[in-house]
Amino acid sequence: MGFVDNIIGKYIATVVGYLVVSRPFLNLSHPRHLTSSHGEVMEDYYQSGRMLVKMAEAIGRVVLAGRELTRLAGFTSRITELMNVLDDLNRGRYERSMVSASDKDKTAERNKLRPGSGTLIMQDHIIKFEHVPLVTPNGDILVEELNFEVKSGKNVLVCGPNGCGKSSLFRILGELWPLFGGRLTKPAARELFYIPQRPYMTLGTLRDQVIYPDSQEDMLTRGVTDSDLKATLEKVQLSYIVEREGGLDAVQDFMDVLSGGEKQRIAMARLFYHRPQFAILDECTSAVSVDVEGFMYEHCRQVGITLFTVSHRKSLWKHHEYYLHMDGRGGFEFLPITSDTVEFGS
Template sequence: MSTQVIQNQSLTNTSSGFTRFWENVKAIAGPYWYPTNLNGRAFSDVIQAWGMLVLLILLIIGLVGVTAFNSFVDRYLIDVIIQDKDTSKFFSTLSLYGLGLLLITFLTGLTKFVRKKIALDWYQWLNQQILEKYFSDRAYYKINFSSDIDNPDQRLSQEIEPIARTALNFSATLFEKILEMTTFLIILWSISQFAVAFLLTYTIIGNLIAVYLSQELDKITQEELESKADYTYSLTHVRNHAESIAFFRGENQELNIIQRRFNHLFKNSESKIDWERNKDIFNRGYRSIIQIFPYLIFAPVYIRGEIDFGQVSQAVVACSMFANGLATLIDEFGTSGRFSSYVERLADFSDALETVTKQPENVSTIKTIEENHLAFDDVTLQTPDYEQVIVEDLSLTVQAGEGLLIVGPSGRGKSSLLRAIAGLWNAGTGRLVRPPLKELLFLPQRPYIILGTLREQLLYPNTNHQMTDAELKEVLQQVNLQNLLSRVDNFDTEVPWENILSLGEQQRLAFARLLVTRPSFTILDEATSALDLKNEGNLYQQLQETKTTFISVGHRESLYDYHQWVLELSQDSSWQLLTVQDYRNQKASITKPATNTQIQINESSKDKPQ
């Protein structure tokens, strides 16, 4: 009874797994081959893709047809040599046979070329669709907080191309080999019906074994993809944090982490090798039996004079083609495990990108209004998971050209308020009034350094903005980076800036962007924390000269000199808004020690043993 239950559960899991796999394939392939969205692929592109697919099908049919025709030419050629012994017939038949081989060679090359072109076009389209989802509505940012998707960079760079390539290879190979096997079975049927019956029975048994082998290989392949992604990420992590690791002398710990992940990858690879060994032994043995089979069947018949030698040769060729076709199909089914893993991971990734960009139902969000000023109106801000309140009932307005400094204990949500202004976090209630995001410039504590030239670094994010070299040099002079040009040839030199610039230089480079862009509103999250007071003062003075409205987060008392207002956040989600002078007075009254207390401490210290 229990065995029956287990078998039923296994069948159910297999059925549901196949259904889920098929749904994932349709979700990935459907928009390319059968677009239903009006904003989807252009009709001309769809027609071109189908035209290439029809061409591929015709080429495969032609290839199989010429191969089958050449088997008859080969049979006739052998009869001419053995029976007719006619030289003129021999050369004419050999010429026809050679022409067939030449045509087979040409069709084989053209078929592979068309297959790769279709796969490349599909890959390009699929990659573009996923990238658009990834960058749409800041999904690349939100997915780090709202999803358990691992290694999105590897899924984008390494796991999209194999889907298109493997799908085309598998489909084209399946069609070609089934057509080829069917064609040669018909040829074999004309010679011996018993041989066809044997091959069909043998094929069914072989496919059942192949399916069993491929199912276990699917699980191993999925684990291999995940462990390979983890291993690759650990190496990238070391490269991105090389200086920190060097300061901490953490080489041994990093090596242990990388080695641990590699060991996991190694074990998966060992398991895969074991299963591939079983598959290869089965595959080779399967083909060997088919190669022996025609001699057992047709040699006695030829000896008895019931068929000629040309038919024996054609039967051997037919069985060999059938065996090769079947072996190729078994190999393709073996790679289907990797294909299904890629499809599942890409489908999960695509679904996660759509999920994180959807507005949650039955939850409250801060209403955002775009106007040419900045204000909080009774705003209660929460973390994206709604588990913690950051600030309650915040109401304030930042006047044009003024500066607001946000202070408070670490971890109390100072940077979270900036995320709310930027539209990254909106969990909570109330109303936020802010200018359009294109008029805001954000300067974080660790500036974002792009992969590009010095000119692109300075113009970012408006890299289409035009400025002369002289103007850019003046900007570098203003932020005390005039010596930066001595390290490179010119403004159009591309080097790994993140590695050659110190954190202080990176922060000054970020301020240079501010002077280039001259936004109406600027957000600074401890943007001068790595600078000395002189450089900090120089940058904030230039910031004030731009007449921009700005909000800063910081701990230094020196920042008070450049702001008009201070917003202090407290541990209990409360807040207070004061002028800079009132805040200084309040802080001074709290920190100033009482005279009597000081005298009492000095007196009591006399009684303590020295």
């Protein structure tokens, strides 16, 4: 369909236009130019040709407008659906938009769980799940009851197959998803820091990449100077990037300028800048060498950042005290890591 639209809009309309314009010029007996000089004929041809080209472009835009209107209708529909879902969330209503026959069989079980029925307790230096079901807002039960406790200084390695609930666990920790029961003890949201595998690079200076989401005023309020930021970049072995990009005030499209490993190390520099009590590392060192990765984990321990790590690298087991393994069938294990610990989910 796009091929046909382009042929009509770009070529056929132009060919038809020039065919109409050429008739008086190809026919020497045409009355339009019987008394015209050569210059007048060329002037008439140029004016008529330009007008026909503009008309052909206008026809092409009309032909292609249908495709653009279809895209606009799709965007409008999705935005409307998103706004309706957000309104439902604000009212505490969670409902599937599409329900299959297999979903109907679980309706009775889902009705026992209500969003927001759990208890959330704010306490520093501890994360504790007590009989907390791991449930998506749609009602899918991933783990019936999650029970474990992590105190500051005890790193946890989270492992398991895809779809077992690793990301769901972190969404509940970040208060993006509601509690469907039990009791969750955790520090305030500002003391939890999440680093994804592909970190976001904001628009702005190199300084903004390190202090994101803080502004420069927030940085000064914290008492952090540019020298401190350079020292932080040096800890993740990115000191060369300051000189390469022209200083901390350099403005670039850092999403394209930086390599994958450099982006991940910038994200770790952000972690060292904010220094939260707990950090969630979701495969965030996959493009970083093992030696640099080990140094960053050791520095986290030195500054008192407790880590929840999602990774399949065997080299990371030595930096953690516990592992949380979810089997994807509703079961989980939370055990200390010992010298004979067997790696799951790899």
